[in-house]
Amino acid sequence: MKLLVTGSHGQLGRELQLLLDKEMPGSAIYTDKDELDITDQKAIEDFLTKHDISHIINCAAYTDVERAEDEKLECSALNFTAVKNIAMAADSNGAKVIHISTDYVFDGTSNRPYRESDKVNPISQYGTTKRKGETALIALAPESIIIRTAWLYSPYGRNFVKTMLRLFKSQPEVKVVCDQVGTPTYARDLAKAILKIVNSNQWVPGIYHFTDEGVASWYDFAKSIAKLSGYGDYKITPIPSEEYPQGAARPYYSVLDRSRIKATYGVEIPHWEESLAECLRIMKEEKF
Numbered sequence: 507m508k509l510l511v512t513g514s515h516g517q518l519g520r521e522l523q524l525l526l527d528k529e530m531p532g533s534a535i536y537t538d539k540d541e542l543d544i545t546d547q548k549a550i551e552d553f554l555t556k557h558d559i560s561h562i563i564n565c566a567a568y569t570d571v572e573r574a575e576d577e578k579l580e581c582s583a584l585n586f587t588a589v590k591n592i593a594m595a596a597d598s599n600g601a602k603v604i605h606i607s608t609d610y611v612f613d614g615t616s617n618r619p620y621r622e623s624d625k626v627n628p629i630s631q632y633g634t635t636k637r638k639g640e641t642a643l644i645a646l647a648p649e650s651i652i653i654r655t656a657w658l659y660s661p662y663g664r665n666f667v668k669t670m671l672r673l674f675k676s677q678p679e680v681k682v683v684c685d686q687v688g689t690p691t692y693a694r695d696l697a698k699a700i701l702k703i704v705n706s707n708q709w710v711p712g713i714y715h716f717t718d719e720g721v722a723s724w725y726d727f728a729k730s731i732a733k734l735s736g737y738g739d740y741k742i743t744p745i746p747s748e749e750y751p752q753g754a755a756r757p758y759y760s761v762l763d764r765s766r767i768k769a770t771y772g773v774e775i776p777h778w779e780e781s782l783a784e785c786l787r788i789m790k791e792e793k794f
């Protein structure tokens with residue numbers, strides 16, 4: 507087995523590298539855009555052939571939801587065209603693909619956790635291009651596995667946890683949206699789920715939902731970050747989305763139903779607050 511992890515400098519890519527180096531040393535090659543630009547079809551074909559890759563884990567994506575509204579072409583190149591490239595190269599080289607997608611393929615009008623079979627209706631450029639990536643992959647490499655996740659954070663890269671920690675230190679109070687609901691997800695937990703699939707003796711193609719357990723608003727998430735990082739008395743004010751206007755529309759409700767991945771692969775999922783405590787502990791110990 508030879509794995510290729512693309513986008514390896516991102517949040518998920520870094521967690522996967524840490525995990526694979528520990529659990530399956532020597533089994534993977536890690537690339538980011540300098541080593542392998544996935545918008546370059548020929549480069550992917552050549553790479554797969556040269557390194558005899560059996561599995562591609564695509565962690566690369568255009569993930570800036572706000573900027574995507576202005577940079578439509580760049581966003582589409584990475585979230586759609588590059589996924590198409592990977593699908594074609596995987597198909598011609600006999601490699602399996604695990605691709606990561608998002609809760610933002612849904613419009614957020616559901617009143618129960620979204621299942622994989624629920625109707626998609628993205629409401630942002632980011633969500634639209636991620637959905638186009640899913641569709642291309644299913645059409646061109648139907649044996650692929652797609653994992654939709656949400657609200658990712660880790661000690662690495664840009665994310666809500668790091669933004670809140672910065673704000674707690676630099677300003678006396680913060681206002682946080684309380685009417686958008688989802689599930690904060692530690693990228694390390696997703697990396698573990700991916701490893702479980704790779705090491706499983708079965709390969710069941712299709713779409714899976716993975717987030718940590720539980721439900722929270724961004725406000726709940728911010729309060730927990732404060733409580734768990736020694737800022738329990740810090741002033742956090744809940745506000746409705748209208749008071750925090752953004753360029754890209756976000757789903758109000760984007761909780762994902764994780765039953766399928768649990769039933770198929772026996773993935774055990776921790777509660778988001780437990781994982782947040784673990785991530786903050788690591789960030790403190792390793793002085794992030």
Ligand SMILES: NC(=O)c1ccc[n+]([C@@H]2O[C@H](COP(=O)([O-])OP(=O)(O)OC[C@H]3O[C@@H](n4cnc5c(N)ncnc54)[C@H](OP(=O)(O)O)[C@@H]3O)[C@@H](O)[C@H]2O)c1
Pocket residue numbers: 512513514515516517518519537538539540542543544545564565566567568569584606607608609636654655656657658659663664
């Ligand atoms: N972050 C979230 O909250 C969230 C929520 C739901 C789903 N997801 C999905 O989860 C996956 C992982 O997200 P993440 O937060 O780990 O992403 P991330 O931190 O933004 O990492 C993406 C990586 O891809 C790299 N990249 C950019 N252009 C590339 C190219 N042409 N070729 C190869 N690599 C390239 C980026 O490099 P640069 O940084 O230098 O551009 C970055 O290192 C993505 O599919 C994302 O859509 C994320």
